[in-house]
Each structure stands twice: as structure tokens, then as C-alpha cells.
Amino acid sequence: MHGWTKVVSADADVIGLGEVLTRKAKGLRVLHPCAAIPAGDLAAFAKDVMVIGLPIYATVSERTWPQSVLAAIARSDGAVLIHSPSAARAVAASPQASDFAAQLTAFVLSAACAEPITPLSLREIVVAPFPREAALLKVMSETLWR
Numbered sequence: 001m002h003g004w005t006k007v008v009s010a011d012a013d014v015i016g017l018g019e020v021l022t023r024k025a026k027g028l029r030v031l032h033p034c035a036a037i038p039a040g041d042l043a044a045f046a047k048d049v050m051v052i053g054l055p056i057y058a059t060v061s062e063r064t065w066p067q068s069v070l071a072a073i074a075r076s077d078g079a080v081l082i083h084s085p086s087a088a089r090a091v092a093a094s095p096q097a098s099d100f101a102a103q104l105t106a107f108v109l110s111a112a113c114a115e116p117i118t119p120l121s122l123r124e125i126v127v128a129p130f131p132r133e134a135a136l137l138k139v140m141s142e143t144l145w146r
Contacts, residue, residue, distance in 0.1 A: 013110065013131045018045020025049050035059065039085045039112055061090035073100050078123065079144060081136065082108045088116035107140045109133075 008024055010017040021030060022045075029050040032042055036058035043051035073080075082088045088108065091097055101120040108114045110131045117125065126143050128136040 011130075011132070014040030014042055015045050018042055018047075021046035021049045021051070035084065035086065037086055059084060059086035059090055061093055063095065065094060065096055070096070070100075073104070076104075078103050078105055079140065080104050080106050081140070082106055082113045082117065083133075083136075084109070085112045085116060088113045092116045092120060105143065107136055107143070109136050 008020060010020040012020070021042075025046070026048045029052060030046070032051050032053050033056045034042070034053050036055040038053065043049075043053070080091070082091065097120055101122050104122055105124040105126060106114070106117055106122050107126050107128070108117070109128050111127055114125050114127050124143075126139055128139050
């Protein structure tokens, strides 16, 4: 048999996922595909579980943004989606961020994603009620079309 035999959703952040692993995977080894610099330490919250981190992606900050990105911002309806604290730090560190911040509403996956961009003079920062893509997209649609 190939593939997963059992899938369980934590429907939560890294702390909640650690709690689910503690209950459901005690004594097991769990492969954790993650960012090169993870936002949270899953192993710290998964008790009696060997969490094996496998970095599979990284957020790379650009000091200056390509003209195509700047043009897309100018044409946008004034929204930016931020899915990770590292992406938020990259946006905040951009010298060009202050040029467009006032015209944008940031929709972020969590409070940890909001923190790095708080100093920018964004029109608004909207945090998803749950750290899930579906919750982020729902709050975005409710906010943009209110």
C-alpha cells in the first residue's frame, strides 16, 4: 500500500499542532517539511515525539523590487496577503515599503505575521481569526466587499 493511511488535521497553529502530535503520535518520528527559518518550534510543543525538521523553502528578501512588482502594486485594489512572519519582515525591510504602505490593506495569517509590518503606515492590518488559508481568504473577501 502506498500513501498515507491516516491523516489528522490539527486545524490550529504550531502550538495546537504540537498538542495533536503529543496525543496522536507519541513515540513516533514525524517528518516536518518546514521553512529554512521556521516561525515556530514544532518540536518544542510536541512532547514525546521526534520531530525531524526538513527545510524545503525559504523567504528571500529583495532589497529593491522589480518594476513588475511595483506596477502590480500600483494596479492593485490596495491589498497584500502575508502568509508568514518572514515574508512580513521582508516587506517591512524593503526601502520601497513606505512608498506604497498608505494605499494598502495587509491581510495576514496571524498576529506573528502582523508584528513586523505594524510600524509601516498601512491603511489597515487585518488578521485572520484562525491561522488557516481559508480563514484568511474569508476575512479578506468580507473586508474588501463590505
